[in-house]
Amino acid sequence: MNFRKVWVVTKSLLLSQLRATSVGKSSFRSLIRRPSILAILDVVVMVAAGGLSYLAARAIAGTTYSSAFQPLIQNVVVILPAIILGIILLMGLVLEVSSGAQFASSDTVNWLPVTASEYVTASALSLLLYYSVIPIAALSATFSFSIVFGLGPAWLLAAILSLFSVVVATSVLEILRAILNRFSSSFYKRGGKAAIVLRIVSGILVLVIFQSLFYPTVYEHFLGVITPNFGPTWFVPILWSSVSVTSLIAGNGSTAVLFALLTVALAAVLFSVAIFARSKYWVPMQPTITISSAAYSPKSTFASVILNQAELAIAKKDVRGLLRRREMIRLLAMPFVFLAISFLSPGSGGFSFTSYFGFFIVALSTLFIAISGIGAEGRSIINLYQAPLKTRDFVIGKSTTPIIFGSIFAAAIYLLVAIFSRSQPFQTGIFFLAAIGIALEMAFLGTLIGLRFPNFSESPRSQFISQSGSLIAVPVAAIVGGISLSPLLVTTIFNFASSYRVVGFGASVAIILVASFLSFKFAESQATKLLSQLPI
Amino acid sequence: MSYTTPSPLNEIAVTVERISKSYGTVWALNGVNTSVKRGEIRGLLGANGSGKSTLMKILLGLVKPDNGRVTVLGYDPAFQPILVRQNVGYVPETPRLYDFLTGVEYLDFVADLHGIPAETKKQRINEYLSAFELQSQANDLLSGYSLGMRQKIAISASLIHRPEVLILDEALNGLDPKTAKIVKDTLVKLASSGVTVIFSTHVLEIAQAICQRITILNKGAIVAEGTMSELQVLASSGTTDQSLEDIFLSLTGTSDVRAIVEELTTR
Numbered sequence: 001m002n003f004r005k006v007w008v009v010t011k012s013l014l015l016s017q018l019r020a021t022s023v024g025k026s027s028f029r030s031l032i033r034r035p036s037i038l039a040i041l042d043v044v045v046m047v048a049a050g051g052l053s054y055l056a057a058r059a060i061a062g063t064t065y066s067s068a069f070q071p072l073i074q075n076v077v078v079i080l081p082a083i084i085l086g087i088i089l090l091m092g093l094v095l096e097v098s099s100g101a102q103f104a105s106s107d108t109v110n111w112l113p114v115t116a117s118e119y120v121t122a123s124a125l126s127l128l129l130y131y132s133v134i135p136i137a138a139l140s141a142t143f144s145f146s147i148v149f150g151l152g153p154a155w156l157l158a159a160i161l162s163l164f165s166v167v168v169a170t171s172v173l174e175i176l177r178a179i180l181n182r183f184s185s186s187f188y189k190r191g192g193k194a195a196i197v198l199r200i201v202s203g204i205l206v207l208v209i210f211q212s213l214f215y216p217t218v219y220e221h222f223l224g225v226i227t228p229n230f231g232p233t234w235f236v237p238i239l240w241s242s243v244s245v246t247s248l249i250a251g252n253g254s255t256a257v258l259f260a261l262l263t264v265a266l267a268a269v270l271f272s273v274a275i276f277a278r279s280k281y282w283v284p285m286q287p288t289i290t291i292s293s294a295a296y297s298p299k300s301t302f303a304s305v306i307l308n309q310a311e312l313a314i315a316k317k318d319v320r321g322l323l324r325r326r327e328m329i330r331l332l333a334m335p336f337v338f339l340a341i342s343f344l345s346p347g348s349g350g351f352s353f354t355s356y357f358g359f360f361i362v363a364l365s366t367l368f369i370a371i372s373g374i375g376a377e378g379r380s381i382i383n384l385y386q387a388p389l390k391t392r393d394f395v396i397g398k399s400t401t402p403i404i405f406g407s408i409f410a411a412a413i414y415l416l417v418a419i420f421s422r423s424q425p426f427q428t429g430i431f432f433l434a435a436i437g438i439a440l441e442m443a444f445l446g447t448l449i450g451l452r453f454p455n456f457s458e459s460p461r462s463q464f465i466s467q468s469g470s471l472i473a474v475p476v477a478a479i480v481g482g483i484s485l486s487p488l489l490v491t492t493i494f495n496f497a498s499s500y501r502v503v504g505f506g507a508s509v510a511i512i513l514v515a516s517f518l519s520f521k522f523a524e525s526q527a528t529k530l531l532s533q534l535p536i
Numbered sequence: 537m538s539y540t541t542p543s544p545l546n547e548i549a550v551t552v553e554r555i556s557k558s559y560g561t562v563w564a565l566n567g568v569n570t571s572v573k574r575g576e577i578r579g580l581l582g583a584n585g586s587g588k589s590t591l592m593k594i595l596l597g598l599v600k601p602d603n604g605r606v607t608v609l610g611y612d613p614a615f616q617p618i619l620v621r622q623n624v625g626y627v628p629e630t631p632r633l634y635d636f637l638t639g640v641e642y643l644d645f646v647a648d649l650h651g652i653p654a655e656t657k658k659q660r661i662n663e664y665l666s667a668f669e670l671q672s673q674a675n676d677l678l679s680g681y682s683l684g685m686r687q688k689i690a691i692s693a694s695l696i697h698r699p700e701v702l703i704l705d706e707a708l709n710g711l712d713p714k715t716a717k718i719v720k721d722t723l724v725k726l727a728s729s730g731v732t733v734i735f736s737t738h739v740l741e742i743a744q745a746i747c748q749r750i751t752i753l754n755k756g757a758i759v760a761e762g763t764m765s766e767l768q769v770l771a772s773s774g775t776t777d778q779s780l781e782d783i784f785l786s787l788t789g790t791s792d793v794r795a796i797v798e799e800l801t802t803r
Contacts, residue, residue, distance in 0.1 A: 296640045296661045296674065313648030317634060317641075324636040324677070380632040385598050387649035388621040534598040 001117055009114055009122035011035070014129055035129070042132050046140045054144035061148045073145045074249060080142060080158045081241035081263070084135045085165035088127070089172060116279035120271070123177070124170035135162055154249050161241035161260060167267040168238070174274035200323060204333040208340050237266050307400065310389055314397025315404070318373060322401060331372060335365045335409045355421060355431055356489075358413040362435045363442050363481045364474070366406030370446020371473050373398050374454040374530075375464035381456060385534050391527040395520060398450075399443045406439025427492065430505045434488055437512040438481060444519035445480055449473045451526040456535060484511040549574040549701055549732040550595060555604035557590055557756075564590040565601070566756040572734060572749075574700075577727045579747035580736040581784055586753040588736040589629055592703050595734070596626050608701055622650070625694035627707040631686055635679035639670055639689050642678060643696060650697035657696075664692035668715060683710035691719060702726065704735035708742060720746055744780040754788045 014035055060069050114122075139159050146155030244259035303312055322328045338361045342354060377384065384394065414432035418425065453469025465473070490496075491504030550572040557565040565587045572578045580588045593599040594606055597613030597620055606613055613620040633642055640661060647657040665671045668688040678686065687710050694702060702723070708716050723733050724746055737743055743750055750767060752760040760770050760783075767783045 296644075296658060296665065309648045309651050313645050317637065317645050320641065321634065321636050378632075380634050382598070382628060382632050383634070383646070384649075386596060386621060386626045386628075387646070388618040388651075389649060390618065533600050534593065 001115070001121065005114060006118050006122045006125070009119060010125045010129070013123055013126035038129065038132070042136050045133050045137050049137050049140035050143055053141045057145045057148035070149055073142070073149050074151060074154070077142055077146055077151055077154050077158050078242045078245045078249070080138060081161040081165040081245070082238050084138055084162045085169045085238055087134050088131050088166060088169040117275045120174050120274045120278050123174055124167065124271075124274070127170045127173060128166055135166060138162075151249070154245050157248055157256070157260065158241070158245045161244060161263050164263050164267040165238075165241055168270055171267065171270035171274040175270070175277045178274070178277035178280070200329065200332060204329065204336050208333060208336050240266065307396065308393060310393040311397040311400065314384075314394065315400035318398065318401035319404065321376065322369065322405070328372075328376070331365070331369050332405070334368060335361045335413070338364070339413070354413065355417045355428065358410070358417065358431065359435055359438055359481070359485060361413060362406055362410045363438050363477060365409050366402045366439045366442040367446045367473060367477045369405055370399065370402035370443045371450040371469065372464040373401060373447060374450035375456055378456050382534060385531065389531070391524050391531060394527050394531065395447060395523045399447045399520070399523075402443035402446060403440055406443060407436050410435035410439055426498070430488070430501070434485065434505065434508055437509055438484065441480065441484060441512045441516045441519070442477060444516045444523060445477060446473070448519045448523040448526060449476070451523055451530055454530070454535070480515055484508055484515055487511070547574045548572070549576070549609055550734065551607045552591070553605045555591070555594060555601045555606060557594065557599065557601050563756045565594070568604070568756070568758055570751055570758060570761060572732055574732050575727050575730045576749060577723060577733040577735070577747050579743035579750040580734065580753065581740065581743060581750060582736075582753035583788060587756040588753055589705055591753070592626070592705050592734065592736065595703055596620065596624055622697070623699055624701045624703060625697065625699035627690045627694045627704045629705040631690035633678045633686055633689060636677060638675050638677055639681065639685075640665065640674040642689060643693055646693040647696050652697060660696050664695065667718065668692060684712055684715065687711055688715060699731070701732045701734070704733070706736055706738070708737060708739065740780040740784060750780070752784060752787050760787045
């Protein structure tokens with residue numbers, strides 16, 4: 001490995017990151033987005049965080065609260081490497097998922113004489129430097145407390161392991177980047193069902209992990225299980241460093257060394273995998289041009305019995321958009337994120353809770369797909385304007401995709417509930433049917449809101465819905481959905497007799513149908529207004 | 537590409553009466569009057585911002601005029617947009633295709649919006665893919681298409697429902713010479729079978745070669761309209777070998793090109 005070359009690439013990547021995020025911004029921002037300013041910021045943060053924490057630690061040490069603070073500081077030092085790893089991973093994922101311009105210089109690197117290991121090292125270093133303020137702030141702030149409260153050796157171990165955590169985080173990001181590089185070449189230029197499925201699954205996983213890491217109760221959950229006898233945490237590699245520090249504090253030196261070595265090994269393995277992934281998926285990949293000699297032959301589908309040709313065309317196009325567009329993955333990931341959070345949150349109550357929470361998941365996921373449906377057209381909406389399209393076909397076509405996905409989410413959630421919970425099959429059955437109804441209601445309501453507040457802008461990023469639309473959508477949906485479900489929920493929660501529950505279900509269905517019909521009618525009138533003149 | 541329309545020639549296909557349209561304080565169109573016969577190829581010429589695209593959008597009912605009236609095949613696009621769009625094909629200046637669809641999926645989508653039966657749809661899509669030599673890329677996502685390939689798909693989509701009026705806004709942009717020739721010949725053939733073609737271009741040689749009549753717009757108003765020989769007279773040159781470029785520059789008041797070039801190249 002040529003370290004001079006590594007440093008040159010590191011500087012280039014760092015500059016591209018700093019400058020890419022300052023494009024179009026004020027000249028002041030451009031001025032401060034420089035590596036030298038970054039270094040000064042690191043020093044300032046180190047001094048400030050270290051100094052302030054020293055003053056705070058001295059002040060606390062002299063009070064009666066000192067003993068109460070001891071376990072808190074200990075927990076922070078224990079979790080420090082995992083927190084630094086989580087934050088850097090999270091920030092990197094935000095950067096990677098939402099933007100392509102940031103790493104534009106990596107394209108140039110492809111035809112320069114730089115090896116995969118040099119590139120991965122440089123890229124990891126550039127990420128470390130870009131986010132250096134995070135570990136510096138965390139380590140400086142905890143240093144003084146650790147010294148004052150007699151946790152010096154534990155802090156030192158945590159600091160060393162934090163460095164390896166940074167290597168773990170940047171290696172994971174490199175692996176993701178290498179894979180995403182291949183994905184973006186193959187997914188966005190070519191079709192292919194396997195590639196699309198893989199991208200959806202990986203995209204959803206990335207977002208679920210990202211959101212879970214961001215969710216504070218997840219750490220709270222893990223903190224609860226990190227004890228001196230470390231329980232089941234050795235299953236979680238990112239917590240090995242924490243187990244090591246905990247063991248050191250508990251005086252278990254051999255375990256501390258074992259888990260410290262495991263953390264180092266994890267970093268080394270992931271770094272090697274990152275180099276392998278980079279060399280394996282080194283762009284530009286060889287083109288996968290499909291020479292298709294087969295003549296086009298349309299297929300008839302069952303859906304054509306329910307929808308007319310124009311409605312089906314819009315629905316098919318929207319489903320493809322939802323599955324193929326990178327920016328739509330977040331909508332598909334939404335129910336999975338809610339499910340993950342509901343299970344990771346302490347005291348969620350597992351699947352019996354999910355049977356009720358399922359309504360919320362189905363309603364919100366369907367609503368967001370529906371409100372995005374109009375604005376997601378962007379400037380391509382001219383295709384619909386120039387077609388001989390009736391407003392009724394437009395509204396039904398646009399509402400079909402959220403209904404389909406809402407129903408799939410409902411089926412998946414209540415299938416899980418039926419398998420894993422102890423709730424009665426009868427109750428699960430009517431909850432599932434009510435959830436389908438909620439999907440229908442939210443699809444029409446969301447389409448109405450999307451038609452009233454569309455945002456067709458495509459840059460700097462797609463918005464889909466105006467700010468006012470996004471602000472009113474959830475409260476309105478909560479009121480409508482709440483009113484619709486109240487007869488069913490009241491009769492279920494208060495354990496009414498089965499016959500009353502059926503009546504409650506019937507009442508909910510009736511309200512859902514009325515609300516859906518009204519939303520559809522209002523949406524039709526809104527669509528007439530929208531389609532009367534090209535908005536962009 | 538077989539194409540026949542039963543409509544008799546010499547009928548008026550498009551009428552534009554005192555059309556005005558403003559965007560804020562800027563008049564995109566100001567009292568424009570014209571008419572286009574069935575089977576005619578009408579060229580719309582004008583500098584950027586002269587109102588060509590706005591006029592085309594008004595013809596399709598995409599933009600409502602502030603004043604005046606338009607009819608396309610007897611229908612008013614402002615009040616009967618669906619009837620107009622059933623019979624009109626349109627290629628916008630910058631085709632906005634759905635990048636997440638493949639070429640064939642996009643054509644299928646447009647054909648479905650026009651309610652074309654499955655068998656006819658299949659036959660026409662294969663026909664256009666073959667004519668524009670797009671079969672091998674038909675199943676690739678549109679995001680991977682070059683400008684010219686996207687233009688070919690947009691032109692195919694505009695023809696797929698066999699429109700009686702074709703409105704093309706800079707449709708030859710980005711096409712390679714062979715495809716440009718195919719499109720030009722297609723337009724001539726379509727016009728001879730009764731299809732009305734209205735198209736804007738900045739390539740004056742193309743307009744000169746295929747347009748029966750030319751309308752020159754300047755700052756939202758028609759400054760000249762007629763056949764090539766009528767325009768030569770209008771330009772008061774007195775000579776018959778004057779090119780459309782000279783006429784255009786003379787009529788739009790941009791004939792001081794030489795002076796501008798002189799100024800730009802002065803050291």
